Amino acid sequence: MFGNNDESTAPVxxxxxxxxxxxxxxxxxxxxxxxxxxxxxxPGAEVGDTVNxxxxxxxxKFAFSEIEE
Incomplete structure (x- = not known):
């Protein structure tokens, strides 16, 4: 049921x-x-930025994303 699905514990x-x-x-x-x-x-974001x-x-333990334009 759980297997190797790394996303199972991620909130995203x-x-x-x-x-x-x-x-x-x-x-x-x-x-x-x-x-x-x-x-x-x-990538491409600065501290304090609010981005989509x-x-x-x-x-x-972590995820990667890109900024939505």
């Missing part, structure tokens, strides 16, 4: 969109937002 899903506020910047320069404490990397994002990849 690939293809879904969310409005988030960027809280931190990662070492690589990506913005970091959190949904229910779950880390989401947002689309989830592109979900892993066990």
């Amino acid at each position: 899903a690939v293809g879904e969109t969310y409005e988030v506020t960027i809280q931190d910047i990662a070492r690589e320069g990506d913005g970091i937002a959190r949904i229910e404490g779950f880390v989401i990397f947002v 994002i689309k989830i592109t990849k979900v892993l066990r």
